[in-house]
Amino acid sequence: MVLPKYGVGLLSLAGAALAQVTIYGQTPLAQTKTDGSWAAMTTLAAYNDTFLTPPAAPNPAASNNFAIQLTKDAAQVEGISIAHNGPSFYGFSIEMSVITQILGKNSSYLQVPFLNLMANIQERAGGVYVRLGGNTQEFATMVEEGDSRLSPGHTFGKEISGSTQTTLTPAVLYTRDMFYIANNISSLVNVKWFLGIPFNDSVNWRIGIAEEGQQILGTNLVGLQAANEPDFYVTFGRRTAPYTPADYSREIGELIDYMGKSPKITNTKMLIGPSVSGQNDNWHAQDVFATGFLDDYADYLVAITVEHYPNNNCIAMYSPAGTPGAVVPQDVLPDYLNHGKVTDLAGSYTQDANTAVKYNKPFIMFEMNTASCGGFPGISDTFTSTLWALDYGLQMAFQNTTHALLHVGGQNVYYNPFTAPPTNQSAYNEWTIGPIFYSALVIAEAFGKSNTAQIVDRYANEGSANTPAYAIYENGVLSKAALFNYIDDDTGNNDLTVALTVDGGVPSSVSVKYLLAPSINEKRNITWAGQTFGEKFKVDGRLRGDLNVTNIPCDATNNVCRIPVPSPGFALVFFSSSDEQLTISQAPHTFATTAYSKAHNTVQYDPAVVATSNGHNAGLLAQKLGSTSPGALKNGASAGLVSVALTAVVLSFGGAVWTVLSS
Missing domain, CATH: 3.20.20.80 (Glycosidases)
Known part of the structure; x- marks a missing residue:
C-alpha cells in the first residue's frame, strides 16, 4: 500500500464500518429539449437534454427472424482475431x-x-x-x-x-x-x-x-x-x-x-x-x-x-x-x-x-x-x-x-x-x-478475464446494418454471442428473434444479459442486466438494482437457441452456465463515503488562467473552473474569482484510511 504523499485530513478510522453515501438534493439547471432540429444550448453540454429524431423503423419490418450458424472450435473459424489479453479492452x-x-x-x-x-x-x-x-x-x-x-x-x-x-x-x-x-x-x-x-x-x-x-x-x-x-x-x-x-x-x-x-x-x-x-x-x-x-x-x-x-x-x-x-x-x-x-x-x-x-x-x-x-x-x-x-x-x-x-x-x-x-x-x-x-x-x-478472448464478426442477417452479431471465444471454445438491434421502434414490430445453432449441438439452455433503454434517445434510463448507475447528479460509481440474468431454454433436438433482442437493445448470450461473468454485478470491493464536515475552501482561481482543452475556448476563460470545453455555467458563473467548495469524506478500505472528495 502506497501512503498518500500528504497526510492532511487523514483520520484514524481503520476498520470502521463504512456509511452509505449521502446524496444531497439537486438544483436543476435550465435545459433545452428539442425534437429533431438542434436548438441553442442553455446549459452545460454534459447535462444537455437535446433529443434527435431516430431513423425511421423499417416498414414493413425488416427480417427480424434469422439464424446464425456458430462454430464451437475457434481453430476452425476463418478470420478470427488474435487472443486479447491484459486489462479491459x-x-x-x-x-x-x-x-x-x-x-x-x-x-x-x-x-x-x-x-x-x-x-x-x-x-x-x-x-x-x-x-x-x-x-x-x-x-x-x-x-x-x-x-x-x-x-x-x-x-x-x-x-x-x-x-x-x-x-x-x-x-x-x-x-x-x-x-x-x-x-x-x-x-x-x-x-x-x-x-x-x-x-x-x-x-x-x-x-x-x-x-x-x-x-x-x-x-x-x-x-x-x-x-x-x-x-x-x-x-x-x-x-x-x-x-x-x-x-x-x-x-x-x-x-x-x-x-x-x-x-x-x-x-x-x-x-x-x-x-x-x-x-x-x-x-x-x-x-x-x-x-x-x-x-x-x-x-x-x-x-x-x-x-x-x-x-x-x-x-x-x-x-x-x-x-x-x-x-x-x-x-x-x-x-x-x-x-x-x-x-x-x-x-x-x-x-x-x-x-x-x-x-x-x-x-x-x-x-x-x-x-x-x-x-x-x-x-x-x-x-x-x-x-x-x-x-x-x-x-x-x-x-x-x-x-x-x-x-x-x-x-x-x-x-x-x-x-x-x-x-x-x-x-x-x-x-x-x-x-x-x-x-x-x-x-x-x-x-472476461481469461486473457484468451477471440472475436469474429458473423455478418448476421445477410450483413444487415441494423442487426450485427459477433461470436466470442475463450480458451479456443465458443463462449458467448453478442447480438445487436439498432432499430428504434416501441411497437415491437422490429424486435428480433435470433436462432443460434452450434456445430456439435447447443446446450440445454443459455443465459442472457441485456443492455436496454426505451429509445436510442435515452440518456439516463439505461440498464445492464437490470442494473443502472443512476440519474444525472446522482451517481457514486456503484451499480443499483438487482442483477437480472435471463435463462432461455434451447431446443436441443433441433439444435437451436432462439434469443429475443428488443428494438433497440443488445444481448450477450452465455453458452456456459458456469461462466463467472454471469454472477458479476456490483463489484464487492468498492468505496462508500460519508461526509464528516462540509466547509467552503477559500482557494481561489483567477478566471484569466482557467482554460481547458480538447474542447474549451480561451475566450470563455472566466466562466467556469473544471471544464474542458467551451460554454459556461450560466447560474453561478462569475467574472470575479471563482471559489471552490469541497466536501471532505473518509474512506476505509483494506485496513487503510483515506480522505477523499465526495462530489
Whole structure:
C-alpha cells in the first residue's frame, strides 16, 4: 500500500464500518429539449437534454427472424482475431486539464466515484488502462509545490499556452503530487497508467514526467506517449512547415538519446507512438512506418498507437453561430446506428493493427470517442453512443486492435463516460454517468478475464446494418454471442428473434444479459442486466438494482437457441452456465463515503488562467473552473474569482484510511 504523499485530513478510522453515501438534493439547471432540429444550448453540454429524431423503423419490418450458424472450435473459424489479453479492452483517456475533477484534488483527496467506476471494470476484466494526457500534455510543465502560479494545496494549475489549435489548449502546470495521485489510486484499484512526454519543444526536452513517473509509479506506469497527433503540428503551430513523418521519426531518436542521459530514467524502452490522427489529408501511421520508424525503434516501443474520431463538432463549438460547415447532428445520427459505418471505420486501421501484430506489439486506439471537439448533442450523450461504442469496440477487437481509450473532458463536452459535477455544486450533487460508459462495462464482461478472448464478426442477417452479431471465444471454445438491434421502434414490430445453432449441438439452455433503454434517445434510463448507475447528479460509481440474468431454454433436438433482442437493445448470450461473468454485478470491493464536515475552501482561481482543452475556448476563460470545453455555467458563473467548495469524506478500505472528495 502506497501512503498518500500528504497526510492532511487523514483520520484514524481503520476498520470502521463504512456509511452509505449521502446524496444531497439537486438544483436543476435550465435545459433545452428539442425534437429533431438542434436548438441553442442553455446549459452545460454534459447535462444537455437535446433529443434527435431516430431513423425511421423499417416498414414493413425488416427480417427480424434469422439464424446464425456458430462454430464451437475457434481453430476452425476463418478470420478470427488474435487472443486479447491484459486489462479491459476499453480504458480511458483523461485530459490533463481535468485531472483535479476526475482523480482528486491531490494525493490525499481522491474521487470516490472514479474509484468505484474503475473497480467495476476491474471486477469484470481484472484491470483498466488510463491515460493522463491529450492536447494539454504537449505544453505541460512540472513545477515545485508552492509555486506562485498554483493555489495553496493544489497539484494543478493552468496558463495560456499560445496554442493555435481548435481547442485553444492551455499549458498545464503540475507538481510531483500528480504521480502520487495516480499511484495511490493504483494501490486501491488495478489501474495502469500512460503518461505523455511534452513534444512542443524538441530542442529543450522536458522529460520530468518520464523521470518522476518511473520513480514514483514504478510498474504502474506502462507507457510514455512520444507526441500527441504530430500530424497536426504544423496546423497547430508547434512546428514550422514542412514537418514530415521523417522529421517526427528523427525527433523520436533524439528523445531516446536525451532520455538515456538521465540517471532518473531507468527504462528508455517504454515509448508509444506514432499517435497520428490520420484525419483528412494528414499523415497516416503507414507514412511514419515507411520512414523506418519500426525497424529503428521497435525495441523502444511498448505499443503502436493511433488516435481517431469518426467526426468532429469543432465549427459548432468554436465558431460564431451560423458559420458555414458545421456538422448537423441530426444529419449524421444514422451513421452511428449503422454497422456498415462501424466496419468501415475500424477497417481503416486494419493494416496498422496487422503491422503491430507483425512486430509483436499491441495496437491501441489511444484516444477516441464519438466526435472530436466534444461530440454531438443527441448522439454522444444518448443510448446511440452506447450501442455504437459497443459495436465499434467489438469490431476493432475483431480487426486486431488490442485496446481503445475513451476520451474524458469536463462538463462542457457531450461525450464523457463520466462527469464530475460543477465545482460550485459538489456539496449537493454527485457525478453523472455518460451512456458510453456502459459499453466499457459490457465489453469487459464479453471478453472476461481469461486473457484468451477471440472475436469474429458473423455478418448476421445477410450483413444487415441494423442487426450485427459477433461470436466470442475463450480458451479456443465458443463462449458467448453478442447480438445487436439498432432499430428504434416501441411497437415491437422490429424486435428480433435470433436462432443460434452450434456445430456439435447447443446446450440445454443459455443465459442472457441485456443492455436496454426505451429509445436510442435515452440518456439516463439505461440498464445492464437490470442494473443502472443512476440519474444525472446522482451517481457514486456503484451499480443499483438487482442483477437480472435471463435463462432461455434451447431446443436441443433441433439444435437451436432462439434469443429475443428488443428494438433497440443488445444481448450477450452465455453458452456456459458456469461462466463467472454471469454472477458479476456490483463489484464487492468498492468505496462508500460519508461526509464528516462540509466547509467552503477559500482557494481561489483567477478566471484569466482557467482554460481547458480538447474542447474549451480561451475566450470563455472566466466562466467556469473544471471544464474542458467551451460554454459556461450560466447560474453561478462569475467574472470575479471563482471559489471552490469541497466536501471532505473518509474512506476505509483494506485496513487503510483515506480522505477523499465526495462530489
